Amino acid sequence: MSPVFDESERRAALELIHLALNEDLADRGDLTTAAIIPPSAQGAVSIVARRPGIVSGLPIVPLVFQKVDPQVRVELQVADGDRVDRGTVTAVLTGSTRSLLIGERTALNFLTHLSGVASLTRKFVDLAHGTRAKILDTRKTLPGWRALEKYAVRCGGGVNHRMGLYDGVLIKDNHLAAWIGLEDRPTLREAVTRARTTSPAGVTIEVEVDSLAQLQDVLQAAPDIVLLDNMPPDMMREAIALRDQQAPQVRLEASGSVTLDSVAAIAATGVDRISIGALTHSAPALDLAFDWGALA
Missing domain, CATH: 3.90.1170.20 (Quinolinate phosphoribosyl transferase, N-terminal domain)
Structure with a gap:
């Protein structure tokens, strides 16, 4: 279709x-x-x-x-x-x-x-075919072209991530960096809770982690999605096992330097989603x- x-x-x-x-x-x-x-x-x-x-x-x-x-x-x-x-x-x-x-x-x-x-x-x-992983785009689009580039991703069989900052929460490493020096600096778990409290009903809450310790902490707040940033496949498998044990309803998304050479191995780990900025910017x-x- x-x-x-x-x-x-x-x-x-x-x-x-x-x-x-x-x-x-x-x-x-x-x-x-x-x-x-x-x-x-x-x-x-x-x-x-x-x-x-x-x-x-x-x-x-x-x-x-x-x-x-x-x-x-x-x-x-x-x-x-x-x-x-x-x-x-x-x-x-x-x-x-x-x-x-x-x-x-x-x-x-x-x-x-x-x-x-x-x-x-x-x-x-095609390289992720046969796994559960969906291929997603990012916000790395040409200014003014986002709707069309994300449409083109759908034409290629991919799935759109959030359209912009307005329709989804994604707590990333830059947000953590921006907390430096704040007296009321939250943990990742607390950040998820705050986002859920302040965001409109039904908005997806996603948070980025780069370690299993961060994942273990944030799973306690049960975000909708956890983004596994630049994790090698072996660590992703550990992350999936941890998720399955603690919060099986949470989806896991792999991201960071995903290439045509690496995507099949990433998809084979069992992650639910793989987001790739190169779809639109390269x-x-x-x-x-x-x-x-x-x-x-």
Whole structure:
């Protein structure tokens, strides 16, 4: 089933499209196209995958051309979340040649980046297949792109972590560092209790630990999730045994320098979740391009 491109993603896309076209056109338009392409010229292009991967961002293509020229016709050939091979046609566009050229780079920038995120996510998901571990993203996203990048993670089979600081509690090492010098410095267990007391009902409470001693302490407060920061697999297994004994309802999440080489071993420990910042901050673009053809 294809991921849902909902109103929040649509709004984010429209804002970014507005910025992108302003960057490209300013108050002068496309000088090159205006100089050498007749206004009456009509064209047809296919958006073709140059490499295999997972496609994401296709619903944004018609949004781009609605802004450039509503007369351009966009026919999507595959769906977001589909695996494409080299040579797969993902969309066919027909209309004013000038309009196609003006919108080309903006449309492809969305598609190549978001498809890159989805493709990298699927690689991690495939390596964790057969375990209980879900692959999650983080807040390490490009400013303004979060809703779309997290959508792309879903296209790749991943799961979204919290969207922002507003919809979940995650007590991290930086919070511990910020406690230094405070007279009323809480323990991790007390921090979880405070967060549960002050946060809206139903908000997930998560806390980061980097040792088994910290885990043992914080399990007494029964947070919803404990993040195991940069623990080696053997220590994760000990953490799972400790969790199973003391608070089996608490989910355990592995995080910290997770790579394609290490994710399978981490997933095999039995953790419930693996969060990976690289899904969004380090995904290479998937190569897609315009192939021009003659109008029928």
